[in-house]
Amino acid sequence: MRATIIHGPGDIRVEDRPDPEIKLPADAVVKVTASCVCGSDLWPYRGAFRTPEPRAIGHEFVGVVQSVGADVAALVPGDFVVAPFVDSCGACPQCRNGVTVACDYLASWGGKDEAGFAIDGGQGQYVRVPRAEATLVKVPGVTEPDRELTASLLTLSDVMATGHHAAVAAQAGPGRSVVVVGDGAVGLCGVLAARRLGAERIIAMSRHADRQALAREFGATDVVAERGIAAAAAVRGLLGGVLADAVLECVGTKEAMDQAVACTRPGGNIGFVGSPSGGSELNVRQLFNKNITIGGGMAPARTYIPELLPDVLAGTINPGRVFDVEMPLEDAPEAYRAMDARRAIKVLLRP
Amino acid sequence: MRATIIHGPGDIRVEDRPDPEIKLPADAVVKVTASCVCGSDLWPYRGAFRTPEPRAIGHEFVGVVQSVGADVAALVPGDFVVAPFVDSCGACPQCRNGVTVACDYLASWGGKDEAGFAIDGGQGQYVRVPRAEATLVKVPGVTEPDRELTASLLTLSDVMATGHHAAVAAQAGPGRSVVVVGDGAVGLCGVLAARRLGAERIIAMSRHADRQALAREFGATDVVAERGIAAAAAVRGLLGGVLADAVLECVGTKEAMDQAVACTRPGGNIGFVGSPSGGSELNVRQLFNKNITIGGGMAPARTYIPELLPDVLAGTINPGRVFDVEMPLEDAPEAYRAMDARRAIKVLLRP
Numbered sequence: 001m002r003a004t005i006i007h008g009p010g011d012i013r014v015e016d017r018p019d020p021e022i023k024l025p026a027d028a029v030v031k032v033t034a035s036c037v038c039g040s041d042l043w044p045y046r047g048a049f050r051t052p053e054p055r056a057i058g059h060e061f062v063g064v065v066q067s068v069g070a071d072v073a074a075l076v077p078g079d080f081v082v083a084p085f086v087d088s089c090g091a092c093p094q095c096r097n098g099v100t101v102a103c104d105y106l107a108s109w110g111g112k113d114e115a116g117f118a119i120d121g122g123q124g125q126y127v128r129v130p131r132a133e134a135t136l137v138k139v140p141g142v143t144e145p146d147r148e149l150t151a152s153l154l155t156l157s158d159v160m161a162t163g164h165h166a167a168v169a170a171q172a173g174p175g176r177s178v179v180v181v182g183d184g185a186v187g188l189c190g191v192l193a194a195r196r197l198g199a200e201r202i203i204a205m206s207r208h209a210d211r212q213a214l215a216r217e218f219g220a221t222d223v224v225a226e227r228g229i230a231a232a233a234a235v236r237g238l239l240g241g242v243l244a245d246a247v248l249e250c251v252g253t254k255e256a257m258d259q260a261v262a263c264t265r266p267g268g269n270i271g272f273v274g275s276p277s278g279g280s281e282l283n284v285r286q287l288f289n290k291n292i293t294i295g296g297g298m299a300p301a302r303t304y305i306p307e308l309l310p311d312v313l314a315g316t317i318n319p320g321r322v323f324d325v326e327m328p329l330e331d332a333p334e335a336y337r338a339m340d341a342r343r344a345i346k347v348l349l350r351p
Numbered sequence: 352m353r354a355t356i357i358h359g360p361g362d363i364r365v366e367d368r369p370d371p372e373i374k375l376p377a378d379a380v381v382k383v384t385a386s387c388v389c390g391s392d393l394w395p396y397r398g399a400f401r402t403p404e405p406r407a408i409g410h411e412f413v414g415v416v417q418s419v420g421a422d423v424a425a426l427v428p429g430d431f432v433v434a435p436f437v438d439s440c441g442a443c444p445q446c447r448n449g450v451t452v453a454c455d456y457l458a459s460w461g462g463k464d465e466a467g468f469a470i471d472g473g474q475g476q477y478v479r480v481p482r483a484e485a486t487l488v489k490v491p492g493v494t495e496p497d498r499e500l501t502a503s504l505l506t507l508s509d510v511m512a513t514g515h516h517a518a519v520a521a522q523a524g525p526g527r528s529v530v531v532v533g534d535g536a537v538g539l540c541g542v543l544a545a546r547r548l549g550a551e552r553i554i555a556m557s558r559h560a561d562r563q564a565l566a567r568e569f570g571a572t573d574v575v576a577e578r579g580i581a582a583a584a585a586v587r588g589l590l591g592g593v594l595a596d597a598v599l600e601c602v603g604t605k606e607a608m609d610q611a612v613a614c615t616r617p618g619g620n621i622g623f624v625g626s627p628s629g630g631s632e633l634n635v636r637q638l639f640n641k642n643i644t645i646g647g648g649m650a651p652a653r654t655y656i657p658e659l660l661p662d663v664l665a666g667t668i669n670p671g672r673v674f675d676v677e678m679p680l681e682d683a684p685e686a687y688r689a690m691d692a693r694r695a696i697k698v699l700l701r702p
Binding site: 102272275288297 | 444445448449450452453520592593608616617618620623626627631632633634635636638639640641642643644645646647648649651
């Protein structure tokens with residue numbers, strides 16, 4: 001099969017790899033019909049994370065079950081499935097608590113399972129999925145989703161689940177004013193998630209016309225292009241003299257977190273899902289004085305997919321709109337370049 | 352009148368001060384029947400905070416309304432009242448949001464009101480209370496509470512409201528396992544608050560027999576005397592292999608916060624109310640990886656008192672048990688010494 005391999009900073013190649021096979025009774029092999037490049041894939045691409053040896057990359061995919069191991073009963077070949085961005089067991093205390101991303105047997109696409117077998121990356125033609133029943137979510141009644149539905153289902157792998165996590169953690173909902181820091185795919189999905197949870201007033205922070213437009217399409221009532229103190233002042237002005245009840249931090253930098261704190265009213269909530277780059281720290285005194293509650297982290301996509309899936313299938317949310325570019329898998333190197341240069345919000349790859 | 356004045360580190364004196372008078376139409380003057388020394392009073396006492404000039408000290412008191420200004424209708428002389436640990440307006444956006452400690456007109460006992468008039472400290476015989484209707488909470492049907500009730504009402508000024516804030520922020524409640532870091536008056540009240548909110552499993556961290564005993568009386572089901580990694584391991588052992596759902600950080604040091612993080616399960620909640628000493632910082636990556644939600648800060652006592660008061664009056668909670676020493680106001684210097692040396696959990700002062 002063909003699969004995307006990262007060799008080092010700036011060095012993405014699509015190469016031949018062995019077709020995956022069932023290794024363990026709980027495995028499934030999925031034929032990938034759509035995958036994509038994540039903002040977090042850019043970290044090793046930009047050299048922020050080391051890549052000591054070449055490895056398969058990509059952690060968001062949807063596709064069709066090809067074969068299953070002897071212990072897999074709930075999935076059969078032909079099922080269309082969404083894969084969360086990590087592999088989890090569904091049975092440990094963390095999974096039972098819904099925190100699948102802290103699973104005792106957590107495994108990463110492109111990594112290894114606990115038996116030591118390699119797991120394929122998501123940006124390839126096929127993926128062996130350990131603990132397939134626990135990890136994959138079957139899409140009921142769908143075998144060949146059209147392009148639009150495929151794109152929206154694919155967002156459930158990561159960005160829509162992550163935006164939803166930010167909105168939930170920030171307690172976005174009816175009667176709550178919301179600010180979203182970050183206009184990447186996750187931030188835009190955060191806008192959509194806040195709207196879906198019932199927030200009426202949603203302020204998106206963006207200075208790019210295309211992203212501003214999509215934010216408005218997703219439910220943003222206002223857009224703030226300023227940054228720093230000016231942005232907080234703009235929020236205060238829009239909200240009649242108070243800061244926001246709920247702020248979604250969807251970037252992961254210190255600047256974004258500072259921006260989120262500056263936009264949150266006393267007693268308000270921050271939901272943060274931007275994977276923290278660098279040694280980001282929170283000043284406890286600042287949180288204490290403002291009575292800010294902060295929560296979030298890596299989104300338990302596996303827990304959220306069943307909750308979000310019906311709305312995607314009903315077409316009441318269309319998070320797949322975040323994909324503004326589509327390429328064949330063979331063009332993965334160009335997909336990385338486009339994401340890196342912010343020429344694309346998010347690139348969908350077709351194996 | 353007699354009032355407690357801090358002159359500098361280790362220098363507490365009880366001195367003559369002018370009897371307070373009504374200065375503004377919204378004022379009341381309260382005759383203090385009980386006051387006390389707070390852990391946070393020890394900060395300037397120990398020199399951790401500067402005391403540039405002598406000032407009246409004390410922010411927890413209960414007493415009887417003596418006189419009221421022309422605009423005060425809801426309070427009359429003779430009413431027994433509880434004073435929250437700060438003075439707030441009740442009308443600004445922060446107060447309407449319940450975050451009275453972030454009031455736009457916030458004033459401190461021992462400080463000045465926005466008109467520039469001095470406000471008395473709580474450790475004295477009388478206190479002029481600005482915005483009296485908004486700040487004070489009348490105790491219905493009570494004019495001369497007995498010693499036990501007085502003590503419990505007095506905790507509503509600060510420590511019981513603060514312990515409650517920690518428990519609320521940590522989402523302590525039915526089905527949730529709770530750890531309380533800190534065995535001072537606030538930590539002990541945190542145990543009581545967690546129990547009151549319905550938590551069945553409450554682990555108190557303490558290595559002092561008297562505090563352990565009171566923690567158990569307040570509802571702790573287990574006591575852990577270890578610290579650091581050993582404490583987290585003990586919690587994990589008590590909870591069947593998982594860490595706690597809800598952790599109350601009731602100290603304010605970096606060590607206590609680290610302890611709280613170490614005891615929280617993935618996806619769990621920390622409620623922190625320990626006034627952060629030093630430059631305490633939270634590692635965002637650590638919170639991200641464990642999906643920990645952290646909230647708290649200065650407790651909005653004014654918001655909580657009406658909620659907690661009925662339980663105190665009914666005797667279903669007796670937070671006044673945290674006062675293990677009682678002294679006349681004239682002995683305030685000794686009260687500070689006893690608290691500083693941890694010879695007392697909390698000292699009640701009788702003017």
